[in-house]
Amino acid sequence: MNNKKILQEVISHFDFVGEIINACPYGSGHINDTYLLEYKIKHMGIVPIILQRMNTNVFKQPIQLMENILNVTDFLRKKIIQNGGDPERETLTVILNKSGKPYYQDSEGNYWRAYHFITCATGYDEVKSDEDFYQSALAFGRFQSLLADYPANTLHETIPDFHNTPARFHIFEEAVKKDICQRVQDVQKEIEFVYSHVEDTHILSDMQKKGILPLRVTHNDTKLNNVLIDDKTHQGICVIDLDTVMPGLAINDFGDSIRFGASTGAEDEKDLSKIECDMHLFEIYTKGFIKGCNKQLTDAEIKALPLGAKVMTLECGIRFLTDYLQGDTYFKTKYPTHNLDRCRTQFKLVSDMEKKWDIMNDIVKKHI
Ligand code: ADP
Ligand code: GN1
Ligand code: MG
Numbered sequence: 305m306n307n308k309k310i311l312q313e314v315i316s317h318f319d320f321v322g323e324i325i326n327a328c329p330y331g332s333g334h335i336n337d338t339y340l341l342e343y344k345i346k347h348m349g350i351v352p353i354i355l356q357r358m359n360t361n362v363f364k365q366p367i368q369l370m371e372n373i374l375n376v377t378d379f380l381r382k383k384i385i386q387n388g389g390d391p392e393r394e395t396l397t398v399i400l401n402k403s404g405k406p407y408y409q410d411s412e413g414n415y416w417r418a419y420h421f422i423t424c425a426t427g428y429d430e431v432k433s434d435e436d437f438y439q440s441a442l443a444f445g446r447f448q449s450l451l452a453d454y455p456a457n458t459l460h461e462t463i464p465d466f467h468n469t470p471a472r473f474h475i476f477e478e479a480v481k482k483d484i485c486q487r488v489q490d491v492q493k494e495i496e497f498v499y500s501h502v503e504d505t506h507i508l509s510d511m512q513k514k515g516i517l518p519l520r521v522t523h524n525d526t527k528l529n530n531v532l533i534d535d536k537t538h539q540g541i542c543v544i545d546l547d548t549v550m551p552g553l554a555i556n557d558f559g560d561s562i563r564f565g566a567s568t569g570a571e572d573e574k575d576l577s578k579i580e581c582d583m584h585l586f587e588i589y590t591k592g593f594i595k596g597c598n599k600q601l602t603d604a605e606i607k608a609l610p611l612g613a614k615v616m617t618l619e620c621g622i623r624f625l626t627d628y629l630q631g632d633t634y635f636k637t638k639y640p641t642h643n644l645d646r647c648r649t650q651f652k653l654v655s656d657m658e659k660k661w662d663i664m665n666d667i668v669k670k671h672i
Contacts, residue, residue: 310411317402322343322345323343323344325342325344325350326342331427339355341353353420356418357414358407358417362463367415372546373398373546375458376454376546381395392420394542399420426532430570431528436540439539439540440565441589441590441593441595442592445592445597445598446597446598451521452521456521456551459549462548467616467619469509470506472622472626484631485631491629494648501654519553522553523546523549524548524552526560526561527560527565528564531544556616558609559611559616561589561593562581562612565585565589566613569649576648579653580656581653581657583660583663606672607668607669610664610668624647
């Protein structure tokens with residue numbers, strides 16, 4: 305069935321009101337297929353809706369995943385109301401299908417979900433102002449502090465070993481060995497880079513095992529475009545993309561934001577001379593994240609923030625390289641070497657962080 309027909313089928317199974325006047329692809333996420341729907345409703349004007357085909361290649365248990373999202377957003381909604389906030393804008397609202405389920409499975413077996421669209425807010429693909437970046441840090445930190453007393457044992461693990469860097473390294477080694485696309489010969493430099501950083505891959509899991517870093521309920525995908533910034537107030541109002549909310553390390557949430565937002569270039573920039581980790585942005589994000597976490601971070605966690613940045617960047621580069629070697633089956637790509645370009649920016653950032661290691665540590669030490 306073609307995409308338009310499937311979309312019509314899906315739309316007819318959700319409890320939307322009004323007349324549909326537009327449906328188009330939306331956003332720049334690497335995982336799900338996102339659509340913006342626009343409904344005309346008498347007396348209300350145009351009402352936008354987010355509709356997503358969940359990526360079941362990545363999320364093998366979409367029903368469990370939606371259970372997590374309903375529970376987490378219900379929990380957040382209560383806290384937001386207690387704190388005098390606006391739950392309609394400060395967390396995602398799931399729209400149920402006509403049989404009362406938080407998803408619809410179409411006739412081809414794909415799983416879909418719908419959310420209220422949060423209007424007058426933007427998920428940025430790059431840092432446009434220091435203040436916006438600071439606000440994104442506050443929002444991701446606050447997200448973690450709001451979930452500090454969430455019953456972690458009730459969360460399904462939506463992607464097993466998601467930020468288990470040693471496991472990611474193992475999958476990479478297998479991909480090199482199998483070389484199913486015969487790409488290994490073209491990426492010797494990148495492969496060597498990974499092998500020269502093997503020690504870094506298990507540094508955080510060792511610290512976690514020793515009890516130096518505690519497991520918390522974390523977001524695990526804290527890219528700048530996963531927080532919506534209010535167009536008028538410029539506050540980071542809503543953390544979105546809740547598919548990977550699972551127990552994890554606070555410093556990984558910090559690190560993932562740094563590798564994306566504190567980079568001086570796009571994640572897929574081809575000209576590596578444009579890629580650096582900006583220390584001014586690193587400092588801004590550090591301040592905002594620590595403040596947002598509301599005194600919950602231990603001194604050991606704060607001290608380890610630079611490590612979180614370096615390891616998350618290394619891990620992400622390894623994931624892009626692995627996907628390139630495996631034939632680009634995980635991340636969405638627009639051209640054949642897209643994952644390789646992404647991998648190269650991550651490795652350039654890791655090298656740059658190594659050069660700036662003392663500066664990064666001095667910045668975080670101010671907050672202990
Ligand atoms: P992916 O997992 O593919 O990254 P996301 O859930 O992050 O998918 O959604 C992709 C993009 O769609 C986001 O970056 C954001 O711009 C937009 N988006 C998602 N949900 C909403 C929402 N409820 N309101 C407004 N925009 C949204
Ligand atoms: C994916 O879904 P999105 O585009 O926000 C990925 C992250 C990566 C990121 C790299 C579930 O994030 O882990 O860091 O791409 N999400 C998943 O840009 O794998
Ligand atoms: Mg996203």
